[in-house]
Amino acid sequence: MAVIFSKIGIIGGGISGLAAAKQLAQYEPLVLEATDSIGGVWKHCSFRTTKLQTPRCDYEFSDYPWPLRDNTSFPSYTEILDYLNSYATHFDLFKFIKFNSRVIEIRLAADNYSLLSGEPVWEVAVQTSDNIQWYSFEFIVVCMGKYGDVPIIPKYGKNKGPEVFKGKVMHSQEYSKLNEDESCELLKGKKVVVVGYKKSAIDLAVECAQANQGEEEEGEGCCTMVVRTSHWIVPHYSIWGLPFYLFYSTRFSQFLHQRPNQGTLRNLLCLLLSPARKATSKMIESYLLWKLPLIKYGLKPDHPFEEDYASCQMAILPDTFFQEADKGNINFKRASNWWFWEGGVEFEDKTKLEADLVILATGYDGKKKLRDVLPQPFSTFLELPSGIMPLYRGTINPYIPNMAFMGYVESVSNLHTSEIRCKWLARLIGGKFKLPSREKMVEQIKTETEIMKKTTRFYKRTCISTFSINHSDEICEEMGWSSWRKKSWLAEAFSPYNSRDYQQPHTVLN
Ligand SMILES: Cc1cc2nc3c(=O)[nH]c(=O)nc-3n(C[C@H](O)[C@H](O)[C@H](O)COP(=O)(O)OP(=O)(O)OC[C@H]3O[C@@H](n4cnc5c(N)ncnc54)[C@H](O)[C@@H]3O)c2cc1C
Helix, strand or coil, X not given: CCEEEEEEEEECCCHHHHHHHHXXXXXXXXXXXCCCCCCCHHHHCCCCCCECCCCHHHCCECCECCXXXXXXXXXXXXXXXXXXXXXXXXXXXXXXXXCCCEEEEEEECCCCCCCCCCCCCEEEEEECCCCEEEEEEEEEEECCCCCCCCECCCCCCCCCCHHHCCCEEEEHHHHCCCCHHHHHHHHCCCEEEEECCCHHHHHHHHHHHHHCCCCCCCCCCEEEEEECCCCCEECCCEECCEECHHHHCCHHHHHCCCCCCCCHHHHHHHHHXXXXXXXXXXXXXXXXXXXXXXXXXXXXXXXXXXXXXXXXXXXXXXXXXHHHHHCCCEEEEXXXXXXXXXXXXXXXXXXXXXXXXXXXXXXXXXXXHHHHHCCCCHHHHHCCCCCCCCCEXXXXXXXXXXXXXXXXXXCCCHHHHHHHHHHHHHHHHCCCCCCCCHHHHHHHHHHHHHHHHHHCCCHHHCECHHHXXXXXXXXXXXXXXXXXXXXXXXXXXXXXXXXXXXXXXCCCCC
């Protein structure tokens, strides 16, 4: 089969793929998207009620403002898709995208690799509806997403799996494919168990309650959430009347937190300032415990708020969640272990719950998605023994040549992080700067990993939210941009950073 050659291949057309296509447009990249549309999770993992949880102005491309960007409401997933479509149209990105083209295999095609030398380095097999076509590229940007495609399904003991259950079992991924009528039909009048307590599980519980408004018969049409680990949930971005960004998103607030490459003095300072960090976390926790009936429902997390923030696990609560709980439409069961019996699910404390439908909001295995397409030995380099994905600047694996990964090291605004890393990547590919040695990259990854491990027990999620400004600073410095990007010292210290701050290449201050 003939191989089609392009300089740059981008795999995936979610926000990371779009950001990469925009920043690398001068190379006329080929974007291979498995489905028939752009938007990734916003198209394929969203439910009727899914909304953005990040304020609009933080989930925005630096050169393409949201319409009504100061509107404080959270846009629905359809508004996000409209915004992304409008962005792709405005910057003429659709011409680069090949839809219905799933990458099923990647193999190395060269022994020597330097950046854009004119020789193909990777060959990629692409499955379309009627054939498999091979493409070759000098550089690949992998933007296949951490979520979607490969659901995590719990493992059960013998005779404890879905085969013994008389009702229906589905993963939230299957549920997200249903339209409004189908989802209401599915949930109406049913006893539903939702396994999980992250954002998708919370949205699912609310949809279940909505579908059953006015159901009179006792015990019917209600949802029980099976909660293994409770996480902090936040009703809005305001704490005791103060804007949330003050706590974690300004230089001043991030000064309290460890960051990579800090000297001994700063290490000492961080140690001395740790009571202030703990106090911030406690203050937020006290607000959430006052505002939300977390104790009443046994949902008070066992860990500090800071750990959820540092692992990008903070979910924004739909307005009606606890109202529905108060009406009895949403119930909670804390359990680390559960399994099926013929009438529903059973727990380690020997209690049984009847169910007609069990929905697994148990997440996705983004690394398996990568392992399935990357060849050996590269697929073994994707994860450190700690479980963290080793990526320099959240982008380059030091052991995988001519390949970048976008969207795998998370922050509180993944769009902003993906975009700035794509700007960095475009300059790297354009020869504006060089990568440091492999040893230095490994050292940087090690330092970041240590910080994540010290900050949160959920470090495997690979999140940089407590040192995100420092992350952008280092990226700017490597690109030759000024890292301090505000107009005044006051703004620099106390106003939040978002994509807009990284619009223009400011000159380096010497
Ligand atoms: C329900 C939900 C809510 C979220 N809310 C927020 C939020 O409020 N704020 C925030 O910052 N982040 C949020 N996130 C995280 C979100 O994942 C990122 O913000 C971002 O959308 C990820 O974009 P991406 O392009 O990296 O990945 P994705 O959106 O997952 O896109 C990956 C794309 O790659 C394609 N693809 C996958 N495999 C292949 C293949 N083999 N060949 C070709 N194409 C392939 C997929 O079809 C998809 O289009 C949320 C995630 C979910 C699931």
